Amino acid sequence: MGSAFDEKDYLACCGSTKFAKEMVSAGPFSSYDHLVNAARDIWFNKVDVNGWLEAFAGHPQIGQSPSSSNKTPISAQWSKGEQSTALATATDSSLQELSDWNTQYWQKFGFVFLICASGRTTSEILAELKKRYLNRPIIEFEIAAKEQMKVTELRLFKLFSNVTTAASANNAEYSAGVASKAEDRMSIVGAHLTAVSEKPTGKPSQIPARTRPPITTHVLDVARGSPAAGIEVQLEMWKGNQPRPVFGDKDVGSWIFRGVSTADKDGRSGQLINVTDVVNPGIYRISFNTGKYCPDGFFPYVSIVFEIRESQKWEHFHVPLLLSPFSFSTYRGS
Missing domain, CATH: 1.10.3330.10 (Oxo-4-hydroxy-4-carboxy-5-ureidoimidazoline decarboxylase)
Structure with missing residues (x-):
């Protein structure tokens, strides 16, 4: 009942x-x-x-x-x-x-x-x-x-x-x-x-199983004041010769595909990565097909690169994109 x-x-x-x-x-x-x-x-x-x-x-x-x-x-x-x-x-x-x-x-x-x-x-x-x-x-x-x-x-x-x-x-x-x-x-x-940014040494003793993927995103079209429905999103993880990409290094290494999705009517992406309690530490890149969404805009695509550290592998990472034809911004959400 x-x-x-x-x-x-x-x-x-x-x-x-x-x-x-x-x-x-x-x-x-x-x-x-x-x-x-x-x-x-x-x-x-x-x-x-x-x-x-x-x-x-x-x-x-x-x-x-x-x-x-x-x-x-x-x-x-x-x-x-x-x-x-x-x-x-x-x-x-x-x-x-x-x-x-x-x-x-x-x-x-x-x-x-x-x-x-x-x-x-x-x-x-x-x-x-x-x-x-x-x-x-x-x-x-x-x-x-x-x-x-x-x-x-x-x-x-x-x-x-x-x-x-x-x-x-x-x-x-x-x-x-x-x-x-x-x-x-x-x-x-x-x-x-109420968890804040801490540095645990291992798995917290009191943490619920995830009900959503550890990495998520959404896209907001700030020029229109509405979600950017239909925009294509792709997630990759760095697997180059170096442990992390180095600015200006000609050896770009390789990015390993992890998932792809399309933003729904609310601008939220579907599942880019499996639902798992622990996310692998490393460098990740979320790319948005902004050129297809906004053909007259300045950006053919937008990529956001971020790092998940060993001490953060139990946390959730929400990486949104706030987009207009000639500017964009992001932040780490919850």
Whole structure:
């Protein structure tokens, strides 16, 4: 039997009315995976800009009380819990600095600085705020939307696990098992969603199996303000005589084909590489057939070269392309 929730439940997880209504329509859900896959699709493909901003507005500034801005009591409670590490590690001076930077961020972007704060210290959050403040608005808007989804996934699991445990209350032994599994899953989800750039020596003890390829991309046509549907994408890995290509070296070596795909209507590429927990370290190149997509543009094709280090082989690499006829840019997304 699937779990059904109402709009109020979903508003507690994500403050977008459109998101809540769409989730009710898509339910009931038979599992957490079913639930979160629907949530991702709705958030990224069905909720518009106004819905994103509505959800952003439901969050307090990091370091401030959530009571005045959250729409439901449970979301206020969750916000407080998510910020507990930050508040526990804060000092008067760090809170003041965080407040000052929050104000600068709002003035530049027009919405609250959003980050999945669970397990992060004040200094970590402040460092990330300063780093993201340098982003262009279009890039920061997308990053904020992804951070919102991280928070939403964390809260959806709390919602789902609470109902699952309550439904099993008549069987004490089974209920205890569900609660134990919920705690394990909660720590895994939390660690996954709040992971920062670290250098692990081996496989993390709490990391879920991948549900998507370790390398992904999407293409946004910034001149049109829409996804670049239909653009051809190819992934290659360096296998030359040198361990890595050297700038200006005449011996270019060889690039080994790994996968090819075509961007869908949302500008997202299909599977360029197999879904695997560990990605092979090395130098990768994603190439986009921009000449075919935009024959009158300046670029016959665009290639983005990046490195995955040994310490990063458990991480996810999202390498988007922001394209116009006479310019392009990229960044490492999540």
